[in-house]
Amino acid sequence: MAxxxxxxxxxxxxxxTMEPAEIEPPDRTSPIALPQAKVRTRFASTxxxxxxxxxxxxxxxxxxxxxxxxxxxxxxx
Numbered sequence: 001m002a003x004x005x006x007x008x009x010x011x012x013x014x015x016x017t018m019e020p021a022e023i024e025p026p027d028r029t030s031p032i033a034l035p036q037a038k039v040r041t042r043f044a045s046t047x048x049x050x051x052x053x054x055x056x057x058x059x060x061x062x063x064x065x066x067x068x069x070x071x072x073x074x075x076x077x
Contacts, residue, residue, distance in 0.1 A: 044052070
């Protein structure tokens with residue numbers, strides 16, 4: 001399907017070659033002070049992961065105990 005002229009932003013002709021522009025660097029250059037990078041991540045920290053895993057294992061332990069002891073609790077009839 002042919003493209004309309006409204007869709008094209010440039011024209012490429014394979015036979016043409018472009019020469020790179022000559023750019024002169026400045027005579028004196030000084031070091032550039034870059035800003036300090038801060039690490040930002042959406043992942044949990046090691047401490048928070050340990051806390052969540054501890055709570056998870058505690059809740060699984062409580063559920064296991066309730067599952068084992070539960071049938072032995074009298075119904076109160």
